[in-house]
Amino acid sequence: MTRKVSKVFKQSGVIPYRVKDGKIEILLITTRNYQHWVIPKGDIPNGMSPPASAAKEAWEEAGVIGQVNVNELGTYKYRKRGKIYRVKMYLLPVEMLSEHYPEASQRKRQWLDVNKAIRRVKFSSLKRILKGFFLPKSDSCAFRC
Numbered sequence: 001m002t003r004k005v006s007k008v009f010k011q012s013g014v015i016p017y018r019v020k021d022g023k024i025e026i027l028l029i030t031t032r033n034y035q036h037w038v039i040p041k042g043d044i045p046n047g048m049s050p051p052a053s054a055a056k057e058a059w060e061e062a063g064v065i066g067q068v069n070v071n072e073l074g075t076y077k078y079r080k081r082g083k084i085y086r087v088k089m090y091l092l093p094v095e096m097l098s099e100h101y102p103e104a105s106q107r108k109r110q111w112l113d114v115n116k117a118i119r120r121v122k123f124s125s126l127k128r129i130l131k132g133f134f135l136p137k138s139d140s141c142a143f144r145c
Helices: 050-062 114-120 124-134 137-144
Strands: 008-020 023-030 041-043 064-066 074-080 083-097 109-113
Touching: 008 050, 008 124, 023 050, 023 114, 023 124, 041 050, 050 064, 050 083, 074 124, 083 124, 109 114, 114 124
Parallel strands: 008 083
Antiparallel strands: 008 023, 008 041, 023 109, 064 083, 074 083
């Protein structure tokens, strides 16, 4: 018996963050239908590196500009309309936030402290990446235990 092999679509995304009053905040955006809070991500165009693609998505979906850290933070997978996507994640320290950007009328965005951002994102594998990078090891138990 053969098993159907599903193609995994490659995407890249960023975790946009800033430090405000000594605390880290993460910028989350909604999906286009406003059902879920996510991070900016999208397909990687041919000829574009994953970090460059992630920076492009950050601008288009969230209106943020900054220098993407080229070191991959981790990956997570999700399913959408029967397809499987693998997202390479990068950090983006936000240097500029614009009110006018390509998808401004299609999404909401919100700055949240790390704990609230972790609770709000949908995918557990994305939660894991956020916890692993932004929370001290002793604090992460509050969400896993």
